[in-house]
Amino acid sequence: MPKAPRRILCVEDNEDIGFLLYTLLKREGFDVVITFTADEALSLAGREDFGLYILDATLESGSGLDLCRTLREAHPDTPVIFYSAAAFDSDREAALRAGACAYVTKPGTNELVAAVRRSLDAG
Numbered sequence: 366m367p368k369a370p371r372r373i374l375c376v377e378d379n380e381d382i383g384f385l386l387y388t389l390l391k392r393e394g395f396d397v398v399i400t401f402t403a404d405e406a407l408s409l410a411g412r413e414d415f416g417l418y419i420l421d422a423t424l425e426s427g428s429g430l431d432l433c434r435t436l437r438e439a440h441p442d443t444p445v446i447f448y449s450a451a452a453f454d455s456d457r458e459a460a461l462r463a464g465a466c467a468y469v470t471k472p473g474t475n476e477l478v479a480a481v482r483r484s485l486d487a488g
Contacts, residue, residue, distance in 0.1 A: 371394070371395050371396055371416055371485065372395070372396040372397075372398070372413075372414065372415050372416050372417075373390055373395050373396065373397050373398070373415060373416065373417045373418070373419060373481070374398050374400065374406060374409060374410060374413075374415040374417075374418050374419070375387070375390070375397060375398070375399045375400070375418075375419040375420075375448075376400050376401075376402075376403065376406040376418070376419070376420045376421060376424065376429070376432065377399065377401065377419075377421050377448070378401050378402070378421060378423075378424045378425045378426065379421075380401065382421075382471070383399040383401065384399075385474075386399065386419065386448070386477075387399050389474055389477075389478065390478075390481065393478055393481075395481070398413075398415070401426075402424065402425070402426035402427075403424050403426045403427040403428075403429075403431070403432045404426060404427075406418075406420075406432060406436075407432070407435060407436075410436060410439065410440065411439070415440075415443060416443065416444075416485055417443065417444050417445075417446065417481060417484055417485055418433075418436055418440075418443060418444070418445045418446070419445075419446045419447075419448050419477075419481070420432055420433055420436075420445060420446070420447050420448070420449075420465075421447070421448060421449055422447055422449035422451045422456060422460060423449065423450075423451065429447065429449070429460075430459055430460065430463045431463075433445050433447070433460065433463040433464050433465055434463050434464060436464075437463070437464035444466045444467075444484040444485070444487070445464055445465045445466060446465060446466065446467045446468070446469060446477070446480050446481065446484060447460040447465050447467070447468045447469065448469050448471060448477055449468070449469075449470065449471060450470070450471045451470075452470045456468070466484055466487075467480040467483070467484060
């Protein structure tokens, strides 16, 4: 399945932050899909093409790290960025070990947009 280069799947269990991500990334010219659960994200990723995944580390429905590992197995060439409030070095290191290409700490929206652009340009 070829990836859709400017299409982003964001997995964020907080609806307000999900709306913020949707608005921010749409304004930057990206096609954005927001989902609130890991199961819904896996379902969407299995039937639709995305050029990038943005994950929260902590989801009510499961671990963002586990979701990242599963997405990397199914879509090894699709970059994953974590956007999380977990700010310890150990959180960042765990995300990178799980297969993420970048880790942005909330609320760093400018850093997130820069990481999205870098990730999509690299792919």
